[in-house]
Amino acid sequence: MGVSSRVAAVDCGTNSIRLLIADVSGGRLTDVHREMRIVTLGEGVDATGEFAPAALARTEAALADYVDVMLAHDVSKVRMVATSAARDAGNRDEFFAMTARLLGRVMPGAVAEVITGTEEAALSFRGAVGELDPATGPFVVVDLGGGSTEVVLGGSGAEVADVVASFSANIGCVRLTERCLLSDPPTADEVAAARAVVREKLAEALDVVPVEGARTWVGVAGTFTTVAALALGLPEYDSEVIHLSRIGIPDVVKVCDDLIAMPRAQRAELGPMHPGRVPVIGGGSIVVEELAREFGQRAGIAELVVSEHDILDGIALSV
DSSP states (O other), X not given: OOSOEEEEEEEEOSSEEEEEEEEEETTEEEEEEEEEEEOOTTTTHHHHSSOOHHHHHHHHHHHHHHHHHHHHTTOOEEEEEEOHHHHHOTTXXXXXXXXXXXXXXXXXXXXXXXXXXXXXXXXXXHHHHTTSOGGGOSEEEEEEOSSOEEEEEEOOSSSTTOEEEEEEESOOHHHHHHHHOOSSSOOHHHHHHHHHHHHHHHHHHHHHXXXXXXXXXXXXXXXXXXXXXXXXXXXXXXXXXXXXXXXEHHHHHHHXXXXXXXXXXXXXXXXXXXXXXXXXXXXXXXXXXXXXXXXXXXHOOOEEEEESOSHHHHHHHHO
């Protein structure tokens, strides 16, 4: 596409809702505006099977603000993707009616889509590896969300975005925290139980995704970027420094161990920590540690590449 078009992408996950407005030309993105808010749409869904009214209200308020930003930036097209929480909620019709009403202000007929785990994985992969050297593939990309974790292998050929295999594991930082990590800080038994759940879910994923051939591990989404910020010793969150940073596995594990053991009040004092991530990053850290162990054993991977570009960028490219 030679002519530039201005698009908006919205990623509504279990924990956060994010907006990217970008100009698309020739299959490349130029950022106009990025924003993220923690709304915890999936709060309690694992236990009740439904969205909580307060969670829907938080999400509606954030999306209404995003629509105002889209209109101010003269967006011509919008695509909104809803992931794990919207696949599971019994009252999802209420959520979709709200998104149709708001998104219709920008593009008539637009509504949030629930995508399959396979499509979610492909969009995440496309966004994550777009700036990486194909010679450093194959890549295993992990998108660690609130309710699910996508593991995607690809980029082994001339086309860096080619996906070889993917799996959406039904575990994430919110779901794991609500299921296992009930104390503050979590007890040793709770952490052990959480590890057992993660290992079971990752075993299912790695039966499908042959990571043994991977050369580069790319982590996307808030747990990974926050761990990277802490490993880099940043006094506050700095996406430009974090993007495409490389963190040795021992440093990753050290930060994760610290986060798992910390009471929430101590996590909240960390400069790069978003307040909405405080309750759930211990669960996310357990997932990261278990991934590091598996990838080290199976593929000899010794470092983590952290990308700020992920499914949101993939969504924008797909509009």
